[in-house]
Amino acid sequence: LFASFLGDTAEMSNTIELWDAIPKYHVSARRQVELRDTKGRLPVHEHRFEYNEEPCRIVIQPASIQDEDGNYKDWYPSTNEQYIEEVLKKFFADASYGLHEPQEARSWVKFSISMIRRELAARKRQRSPQEIIKSLEILANTVIRGYVGNSKKPIHTEPILGQLTGVSRAEYLEDPSSLWVARLPFLVSKSINQVTYRQFDYGTFMALNQPLARWLH
Secondary structure: OOOOOOHHHHHEEEEEHHHHHHHOOOOHHHHHHHHHHOOOOOOOOOEEEOOOEEEEEEEEEEEEEEOOOOOEEEEEOOOOHHHHHHHHHHHOOOOOOEEEEEOOOOOEEEOOOHHHHHHHHEEEEOOOHHHHHHHHHHHHOEEEEEEEEEOOOEEEEEEEEEEEEOOOOOHHHOOOOOOOEEEOOOHHHHHHHHHEEEEHHHHHHOOOOHHHHHHOO
């Protein structure tokens, strides 16, 4: 059902109730440069928003990623990561690459770096393999906590990508089509079980340049 679309299938995907309304990607890369301290660290980020007229709050624990020099730098998920999450959800809609376990409310997607790279290039969002791997690491190491109202207890705590299983550089160089595996967020699986996702124009989304425009779309 999740893969059934009206219109040009290649241009369609699904948007997820609540999960896609959370402003996870609104801190730009430029703003992150301004916020980092001299050691490359970012503070825990809090942001308030409304969902269905209910006041909500998210807390973003940034991902700490090791660079080529062996130093660690913190990152919030931003534009690059948003594009890649949508690409992975698009792959998930293909029965060849998605697995959904309704009783466990778990959803898995299989992909390769070359698959992501080709899809991004087709959408004029070219990224190198190294940039894609870095974005996957940010998605897997960023923790999102969601709160409703003035509650001090989060209703949801999870990385954007869970249980990411990658392919080593040597394996990738030997076979660029080697498949990675990642678990999609619980809210995605819950939405699939409850049929609260809705078809949307994925092609237009990928063509939009501004984060606010993508969020509104």
